[in-house]
Amino acid sequence: xxxxxxxxxxxxxxxxxxxxxxxxxxxxxxxxxxxxxxxxxxxxxxxxxxxxxxxxxxxxxxxxxxxxxxxxxxxxxxxxxxxxxxxxxxxxxxxxxxxxxxxxxxxxxxxxxxxxxxxxxxxxxxxxxxxxxxxxxxxxxxxxxxxxxxxxxxxxxxxxxxxxxxxxxxxxxxxxxxxxxxxxxxxxxxxxxxxxxxxxx
Numbered sequence: 145x146x147x148x149x150x151x152x153x154x155x156x157x158x159x160x161x162x163x164x165x166x167x168x169x170x171x172x173x174x175x176x177x178x179x180x181x182x183x184x185x186x187x188x189x190x191x192x193x194x195x196x197x198x199x200x201x202x203x204x205x206x207x208x209x210x211x212x213x214x215x216x217x218x219x220x221x222x223x224x225x226x227x228x229x230x231x232x233x234x235x236x237x238x239x240x241x242x243x244x245x246x247x248x249x250x251x252x253x254x255x256x257x258x259x260x261x262x263x264x265x266x267x268x269x270x271x272x273x274x275x276x277x278x279x280x281x282x283x284x285x286x287x288x289x290x291x292x293x294x295x296x297x298x299x300x301x302x303x304x305x306x307x308x309x310x311x312x313x314x315x316x317x318x319x320x321x322x323x324x325x326x327x328x329x330x331x332x333x334x335x336x337x338x339x340x341x342x343x344x345x
Contacts, residue, residue, distance in 0.1 A: 148178040176287025180277040183268065189213070191273055195264030197312040204265060204307045211267075211303045218272040218300035221258050221292065222265035222307040234310040242323060249327065253334050254289070257296060258304045261289045262326075265307055272300055285322055286329035293337055 145164055147155040149172035158166045167181060183191050190212045194200060200222060211217045224233050225247070233240075247259065266288070268276065275298060281290045295302055 146178045146182040148172050148175070174284050174287075176282050176284055176290075179287065180281065183273050183277050186273075189270045190267055191270055192267040193264070199309055199312050200263070200265040200307050205267070208267065208305055208307070211305065212269050215303065216301060217303040218269045219292070219295050219302040220267040221260070221302060221304045222263040222309075223258075223260040223304045224263050224307070224309045225260040226304060226306040228306040231306040232308045232310070239311060246323060246326065250289070250330055253330050254293065254337075255296075256289070256292060258292050258302060260304070261292055263307065263309065266291075272298075276300075282329055282333075284325060284329065286326050286333070289326075289330065290333055293333065297337070 145158040145161070146167045147158060147169060149169050155166050155168050158164055167185060169178065169181070179193050183193065190209065192205065194202065194205070204222065208220050208222070211220045224243075243262075246262075250256065250261065251259075262285070272295065276291050276294050281287050281294070292302065
């Protein structure tokens with residue numbers, strides 16, 4: 145578990161979990177850096193991150209693990225856009241509307257095949273973690289987008305699959321301000337990856 149510079153007893157609570165190893169970052173570095181640090185230091189042939197607020201239930205891990213362990217995929221991206229096998233989406237209408245507009249802009253600017261880049265549940269084959277997370281990426285919420293872009297250009301097989309998702313209150317995410325930051329990061333990524341005309345090139 146990675147404690148990204150919290151000012152409360154988050155690290156202490158995490159350390160009390162059986163078998164847990166806690167990485168304590170002295171100052172807040174951003175979600176992207178914290179996730180990368182955790183995945184790089186983790187062990188196991190399958191590594192994942194799952195938002196701690198419970199918006200995606202841990203049961204989704206077992207339901208989708210086979211894509212990485214048996215299906216030949218290097219990345220699994222949970223999706224709130226795709227539907228199937230009883231998956232439910234519980235979100236307020238304005239969040240759905242903003243998500244639709246965001247995805248429309250994102251896919252007009254960047255050649256991403258994954259439809260929902262911001263769902264907080266992704267799994268990786270261990271062999272892909274170093275190349276994707278070890279060379280630096282955006283530290284904020286847009287890190288998902290860059291990781292998926294890097295995976296696409298590296299030729300890794302990516303599976304996007306539906307998961308149940310429920311909005312949980314109490315989030316520190318500022319829906320408007322953070323959405324503007326995400327949009328700015330999209331254009332930074334377009335400039336950064338401008339020399340690559342197609343996925344896998």
